[in-house]
Amino acid sequence: MQISSSLSVSFDEVNTELFHILPNSNLSIVFRFLRPGDQSEVKTLCQDWFPIEYPDKWYDDIVQNKKYFALAACDTHTQNIVGLIVANILLLGHCNREDQQILNKNFTLRTSACYILTLGVIKEYRRQGLASILFENLLATLTKYDTCKVIYLHVLFSNKQAIEFYESKLFQRRVHLPYYYLIKHEYLDAYCFARYINGGYPPYTFSDFLSNAWACLMRANPCHLLYTIRNFVKNKFLDTDSYQRASSYKQISHII
Ligand SMILES: CC(C)(COP(=O)(O)OP(=O)(O)OC[C@H]1O[C@@H](n2cnc3c(N)ncnc32)[C@H](O)[C@@H]1OP(=O)(O)O)[C@@H](O)C(=O)NCCC(=O)NCCS
Numbered sequence: 176m177q178i179s180s181s182l183s184v185s186f187d188e189v190n191t192e193l194f195h196i197l198p199n200s201n202l203s204i205v206f207r208f209l210r211p212g213d214q215s216e217v218k219t220l221c222q223d224w225f226p227i228e229y230p231d232k233w234y235d236d237i238v239q240n241k242k243y244f245a246l247a248a249c250d251t252h253t254q255n256i257v258g259l260i261v262a263n264i265l266l267l268g269h270c271n272r273e274d275q276q277i278l279n280k281n282f283t284l285r286t287s288a289c290y291i292l293t294l295g296v297i298k299e300y301r302r303q304g305l306a307s308i309l310f311e312n313l314l315a316t317l318t319k320y321d322t323c324k325v326i327y328l329h330v331l332f333s334n335k336q337a338i339e340f341y342e343s344k345l346f347q348r349r350v351h352l353p354y355y356y357l358i359k360h361e362y363l364d365a366y367c368f369a370r371y372i373n374g375g376y377p378p379y380t381f382s383d384f385l386s387n388a389w390a391c392l393m394r395a396n397p398c399h400l401l402y403t404i405r406n407f408v409k410n411k412f413l414d415t416d417s418y419q420r421a422s423s424y425k426q427i428s429h430i431i
Contacts (some may be wrong), residue, residue: 194251197303202250204257204305206312209238209245216256217247224295226331226358237261237292244313248296248305258296260309264289264323277327277349277369279378286375289317291328294337310344317372324375331356332364346370349377379407 195204209217214234221229237245248258267275268284278286291313296305317323329352330337338348346368355365371377384407388400 195248195308197300197305199303200300202300202303203252204248204308205251206246206248206308209243209247209259209261211238213238213247213256217259220256220259220295220297221293223297225293227356243292244316246309246312248300248309250300257300258305258309259293260291260306260313261293262289262291262313262326264317264320270327273350273352274327274367276378277367278325279376282324282375287320287323289313289323289326291326294328306340307344314372321373324373325369325371327367327369329355329365329367331358332366338366338368341368341370344370347377 195206196202197204214231217238218229218231218234221234237243243261243263245261246259247256249255250257264287266284267278267282267286267288270288270290274288275284278288294306294309296309314326317326326346327349328341328346330341342348347370348366349369350367352365352367354362356363369377384403388403392400
């Protein structure tokens with residue numbers, strides 16, 4: 176979980192159809208935003224999905240505060256919540272320092288980013304496209320906020336199903352965060368995954384440089400090659416943005 180201030184964006188529309196029938200099970204699902212009174216149900220679900228504890232205040236916050244995109248999928252028969260996504264928009268400058276590396280330095284720290292705090296589906300409803308629908312709704316909403324350039328999240332390094340899910344949604348593994356989670360007295364690594372939207376893009380890496388240089392060589396255009404080298408050096412070493420992106424994790428994390 177990441178505590179940060181957010182932009183005053185209010186999510187008040189759901190783009191999905193009111194009902195959705197899950198193809199494999201014929202179950203009918205209705206989507207709605209969280210509301211006061213959902214706290215204990217959401218807490219029970221999160222305790223089942225995640226090995227980390229959230230404070231009660233966090234549950235109060237996500238069901239009440241309109242700054243969160245907190246969309247629930249409910250079984251129409253039982254009215255129980257069976258899936259949930261919670262996200263909010265914040266300025267890049269308000270993200271954890273190590274996460275600020277996800278966007279290229281051409282984007283200032285006043286650029287907006289969307290952080291997914293929670294995404295989960297109860298076991299019996301998995302692999303039927305429910306998390307996909309929740310995510311696609313968030314994505315559709317965010318494309319309206321042209322200033323939001325990236326969606327990102329943290330995932331435990333060993334959470335293979337979540338990693339597969341995010342990769343299927345075109346997220347890229349951007350930052351390795353050693354010892355990020357403390358779970359049952361053990362420090363475990365996490366990854367920061369990012370999906371670029373609305374023209375956002377990641378920092379240039381050495382492998383980008385090599386492939387660009389290779390493409391230039393293939394075209395035998397020395398001017399273009401020099402231009403690429405110049406851009407790489409400028410972006411990597413000479414950026415004098417008044418906001419320094421010194422990362423507290425610089426010593427131990429790296430861009431993948
Ligand atoms: C990750 C999670 C939200 C996926 O929910 P879901 O409703 O089953 O996901 P979807 O059915 O929309 O899956 C979409 C795609 O993601 C991938 N995927 C999802 N679960 C997968 C799994 N267990 N193994 C491999 N790929 C998986 C597949 O590509 C899938 O498409 P397909 O079914 O056509 O192959 C769910 O497994 C979950 O709640 N896990 C526990 C909570 C959690 O770890 N949340 C993420 C925290 S960062």
